[in-house]
Amino acid sequence: MNETANMPVLDIDPYATENLLDPYPMHERMREAGPVVRLAPYPTVVACARHEQVHAVFNDHATFISGAGVGLTNFNLETPFRPKSLILEADPPLHTQTRAVLSRILSPKAVMQIRATFTAVAEKLVERCVEKGTICGIHDLAQIYPLKVFPDAVGVGDDGRDNLLVYGDLVFNSMGPRNALLARSAERMGPVTEWIMSNCQREHLRPGGFGDQIYQAADAGEITHEQAPLLVRSFLSAGVDTTINGLGNALFALAHHPEQYAKLHADASLARPAFEEALRWESTAQTFYRTAVRDCEIAGVPVAENTKVLCMLAAANRDPRKWPDPDRYDIERRPSGHVAFGAGIHGCVGQAVARLEGEVVLTALARRVKRIEPAGQHTRRLNNTLRALDTLPLRLIPA
Numbered sequence: 001m002n003e004t005a006n007m008p009v010l011d012i013d014p015y016a017t018e019n020l021l022d023p024y025p026m027h028e029r030m031r032e033a034g035p036v037v038r039l040a041p042y043p044t045v046v047a048c049a050r051h052e053q054v055h056a057v058f059n060d061h062a063t064f065i066s067g068a069g070v071g072l073t074n075f076n077l078e079t080p081f082r083p084k085s086l087i088l089e090a091d092p093p094l095h096t097q098t099r100a101v102l103s104r105i106l107s108p109k110a111v112m113q114i115r116a117t118f119t120a121v122a123e124k125l126v127e128r129c130v131e132k133g134t135i136c137g138i139h140d141l142a143q144i145y146p147l148k149v150f151p152d153a154v155g156v157g158d159d160g161r162d163n164l165l166v167y168g169d170l171v172f173n174s175m176g177p178r179n180a181l182l183a184r185s186a187e188r189m190g191p192v193t194e195w196i197m198s199n200c201q202r203e204h205l206r207p208g209g210f211g212d213q214i215y216q217a218a219d220a221g222e223i224t225h226e227q228a229p230l231l232v233r234s235f236l237s238a239g240v241d242t243t244i245n246g247l248g249n250a251l252f253a254l255a256h257h258p259e260q261y262a263k264l265h266a267d268a269s270l271a272r273p274a275f276e277e278a279l280r281w282e283s284t285a286q287t288f289y290r291t292a293v294r295d296c297e298i299a300g301v302p303v304a305e306n307t308k309v310l311c312m313l314a315a316a317n318r319d320p321r322k323w324p325d326p327d328r329y330d331i332e333r334r335p336s337g338h339v340a341f342g343a344g345i346h347g348c349v350g351q352a353v354a355r356l357e358g359e360v361v362l363t364a365l366a367r368r369v370k371r372i373e374p375a376g377q378h379t380r381r382l383n384n385t386l387r388a389l390d391t392l393p394l395r396l397i398p399a
């Protein structure tokens, strides 16, 4: 380890296959090296892996902006791969306006209104899985569920929804370097982008759905009509792959911690905290970046203007400075303060919907299934940003 300007330099590539497969040893090295470190392969980046600094960066949106992109690419220097998101990749005052609209559409009241439907679909799907007995936790459950309920709520038609999976993979790969993972998902991009943008048009969205409500906000003058399709695109970008993998990771956690599943089975009201703890234990979005708008400091260490700041959410969520016994998956932990949804003004605007999905699926499982056992080797789907499973063989033993 050498040092430049108080900063340890680690020879670590977060996007190397071994680190994507098993990020936890890398997280520990980064946390222990210092509050802010450099990574030899990415000289324009500084990285924070401790909870305190990740939280501090997210809560200083005036210094650490999102408008230059929340991936490795600095949009001040390179063209984004798609028109910038009007919420994810925006700063106040634009962000304030668009966020207000999405925030209202995804409010607790809206979530109350979708709850019954989301619950019924979860119960039906879990019933089908129980009848099968042995399932793929991803293809038979974690993927099917969000792909049904969320586009339904947005108001997207049934045909071609697999495009949402390809698009999500691409969006989250695009936040890393131009490596083979990005190249492979970009190859599939042409027709997918067309499908996505077409489904963002008002005439393709069910009246009254989340998508149509964005156009209603445009009618009311809160945003412009030109902005509306791009805001629908945010639903389709952020609302599917994230919840699929949140659910998949939660199933993985429960299958590998039978004593925790036993507690959930004994008390289904633990479904929500069990999902929350899974988000802490294995954060779906592993990383987001900010960009320093001026010369500044992180933990007293100088950071130059235009530096990309890599926030390691998943590492912060297992920081022993914040969490006792952080590697333990404990559904009774109540991990408030985790940063799996980010923090500050950009904290996930859809988190109430994500939590609803986790809660109702795990509740249905808890009631209907006595034990969940691994039924073979799982496989990972590597992505530059997401912690994702490709397959998860499980045996469900009915109650």
Ligand code: OVM
Binding pocket: 085, 086, 087, 088, 089, 171, 233, 234, 235, 237, 238
């Ligand atoms: C967006 C967007 C895309 C990906 C993720 C996300 C986590 C937002 O297009 O606004 O939030």
